[in-house]
Amino acid sequence: MNIVETQNLKKFFQSKKGTVKAVNGVSLNVIKGETLGIVGESGCGKTTLGRTILKLIKPTSGNIFFDEKHLFDLKLNPRKAKDILDNDGIDPKLRKSFEKNKYGLSADASVSKKGPNSWRIDDDRSTYLVKGEENSMKVYSVKDITDIDDKEMRKHRKKMNIVFQDPVSALNPQMTVYDHLNRPLVIHNMVSSEDEKLRKMVDILNTMGLKAEHLIRYPHELSGGQKQRVCIARALCLEPDFLVLDEPTSALDVSVQSKILKLLDRAKDKFDVSYMFISHNINLVRAISDRLGVMYLGKLVEIGETSDVFQNPKHPYTKGLFKSVPQPDPDKRVKAPLTGEVPSPVNPPKGCAFSPRCPHSKAVCERENPDLIEAYGRKIACHIFGKENF
Amino acid sequence: MKALDNVSLTVKKGEIHGLIGETGCGKSVTSLTTLGLLDNNAIIRGGNILYKGVDLLELKEKTLRKEVRGNEISMIFQNPSTSLNPVYTAGEQIRESIVLYQSNDKEEAQRLVLDELDRVKLPDPEDVYEKYPHELSGGMMQRIMIAMMLACNSNLLIADEPTTALDVSIQAQFLKVLEELKEKENLSILYITHDMAVISEICDVVTVMYGGQIAETANVHDIFNNPRHPYTKGLIHSVPGVKLNIEEFETIPGTVPRLINPPSGCRFHPRCEYAQKICKEKKPSLEHIDKDHFVACYFWEEVK
Known part of the structure; x- marks a missing residue:
């Protein structure tokens, strides 16, 4: 099942010289529990892709789906299902099949074809994806986060997060590690008492190989590797489902880099999170991505598959x-x-x-x-x- | 702060000598000292820098500038965009070194510039000649820097992290240019980097530095296949590409020491799995263990 799926995602920037097509029609999916590595040389759009997926920058066009859930299988002969879905309107048979599975479609529901074997059904409340696989058609519910406003988006923010390349500029020099972890936990109502909050903070710091004493430290009192570990702890403290890691180790020395990679790998299992790992270091992506x-x-x-492609x-x-x-x-x-x-x-x-x-x-x-x-x-x-x- | 402590290394004619280490290990200070480019607050307490038998430390600043920097030894830095002047075209900047070191004739100088641009494999030299640095990519700028150095007819090139700002495909092209210069023109290069993979790619001999001291020197095959210093071994095993699976990655515990108050004895001992009492008490000297293999460790025989 996918945690994130993009369809024909585009992000263009206007510059004096013309339109920069930074991301030009990317369709990809991140499967739950995996690490998807994205490699490319500078200027290929990998960072823009990561930021657009999280809607840190507004996509020019295309769709971003989040949190896919399998609802039911379409109990129609696949070929027939295809015919039904290929028609513009909602076919009565399709409507019936949805009702049978307790997912009634509203009167103004519409179907649009999204790929050779995938269709999208929009109704006033939800978005469904229908995907054909070999001999069956599966129906998924997804959240289309492409067009929702910032207020609505904030609810989803908790579930997705990002770690940037440079930990120095990602941390506020006037805030302690405690402050950095406190803000997200309070904003998203993750804890009910100060006790619980502290326990949670210490637990996450321990996971990243840091200790409780680091809570009162300021960024300048930490080494580069420790700073990046605080950034990762901050990203993980909301227990997200999806994390974009944008060159998380390229500002670090090799001996520190391998430690961070190991911690990330361990955190992935502990928090059941999926990664999108963006890097220009191909040897590194080879080691960490599925x-x-x-x-x-x-x-x-x-x-x-990484091994296959390599x-x-x-x-x-x-x-x-x-x-x-x-x-x-x-x-x-x-x-x-x-x-x-x-x-x-x-x-x-x-x-x-x-x-x-x-x-x-x-x-x-x-x-x-x-x-x-x-x-x-x-x-x-x-x-x-x-x-x-x- | 003792940035360098007893550093000895030799770059032979026509050899690419790699100098590797992590942030703050003193690799850049080594190169700046060689060219007398250190800040005013730096004190050289002892030692010699012999270039073709002449001690560079005994030369006057004027002699260094007129006869050594450029003519004999050149240096290129990590970020080429800060080394080039933004208000002159690439060609004009290379011509400057030609006029200084080779020829005063304007037309001949221009022709020589085009030759140099061709030597570093820049496509369409006439076009590049007229371009300002901001119109060139990082890889092209770095090749302009090399062309400038070639124009001075230097014999030794010191390259301080020259490809760190470049993409892999551009890096590979750049390294090929360096290799060809070594092969064809017998250029000697001191190549400073933190990237083990680049070291294995072009170097003949490798020196590993740690905390301002030399940990190990050997030819590139011995460094990778038979490392004898625990730090070298740790460094190699934490590079992605040696181990393909994240679970097999080795890490070096702890962090690089601050040189204001470095650990006693062997500076690596707080992070070393082989460390014993003696490592804390007495600094190991660089021991000659094989043909061209030197290592500063009491327990080099145990490191496997």
Whole structure:
């Protein structure tokens, strides 16, 4: 089940030079309990994606769904269900099936197709997703957080959080660790007494390898690694379901980095939280993520199981990127790194954005933008290598 | 604060020597001392910096500036955008070093600049010549810095974290340029970084620093396959990529010491799993244990 799903998410910024398409149609899902790694070079839109998903910045278009719950299976022959869903209005059979499962649809409910095997049903109270899998169709309830206002959003904020790259600027120098943890706990009514609050704070600090005595410390009294651990503790103290980790260790020394990664890994099981881990450090993402998404100029070019993608990258950009990464082994030196540089997102190349750097580029690549489609048990956006029967 | 304590290292002709360590271990101070670029409050208490047999510490500032910096030894820094002048084009800035060190003739100088730009594999040198730093990407700027150094005909390049601000694909291209310069022109490079993977990528010899002292020196294969200092070993095993699974990651307990009041004896002993009484009492000296392998640890034989 997904904790977060985005559909064709876009975020454009206006600059003097033109429109920057920072996130340009990203559809992805984060499965409950997993770590989804997002890698890409600077300017590929990975940070903007993380922030847009949490609605820290308003998306230009697309949808963000949160907290998916499986309601029931659609008891219709899948082919028939498809026919019914492909019609514009709500078919009486579909309405009946919803009623049978005690989820009555209102009169103005509407269906819209969202992908090859997914449909969205909107009614005045809820949003449903219908997804086809092999031989069955499943109906999920989701919260569409794309268009809700800030007040409504605040209720969801508790369930999703973010840890930023630089712990120095993420902490207020005038506030103690206690203050940093106190604010969210009070704002979201997480505790009923001072006693309970302190117990909770100490528990979360312990999880992050800190002690109760750190509560009275100011940020300048902590080392870089300790500061970042406070940031993570602050993000986890509301017991969120989903955490965006935006380069959480790149400001730290390696020996500290590995400690933070271990603590994050442990916290994931303890708090039952799902991570979206954004980083440019490919070796690191490889170690920590279950699935991996590779971004290039605002788009996902490949997404799949981490080990699978690493062993056998399909998209030429993924291949080139992995080949450019130095390995801590003097016997395995980089032979053929990627050539060229990332083009400007203001004026991206026509067709496939990677085509000018791609060694396999063909006429079609310069003409049409490839869709992200299923192949080899993952999703790939490439005209040449994105199809299995190639 | 004792930033450096008894640091000895040798960079041979045509060799890329990696200097690795964590924040505050003294790797940048080492490089700045070499070029006499330390702040006024720095005191050099002893030692020599021998370059082609001449002790740089005994040279006057004027001689250093006129005859050493640039002609003989050049340095590039982490952030190229702060090293380049924003109001001159890239070409003009390289031409300055050519006029200073090679040729006074304007047209010839311009031609030489284009040659240098070509040598660092910048596409379309004529175009880059006319560009201001803000019009160039980080990778291109860093290559301009290299071109500038090449224009002075330096023999030794000190590169202080030159790729930390760059993306992996650009970093890989940049490292290839350095390797080619080493191969073709026999350039010597002192490469300072905190990134173990980069070290393994281009270095021939590696020196590991900890708390202002040298922990271990060896050729790159020995450092990775046969580390003998517990700190080197810990450093390698905490780098993602050596271990692929997060559960197998090793961590070094504790944090880097402050050099104002460093631990007694071996500075690594409070974090070291092999530490014994002697480590706390007496500083180990750099021991010659194999052909080109030096280590400062009493228990190097036990480190596996």
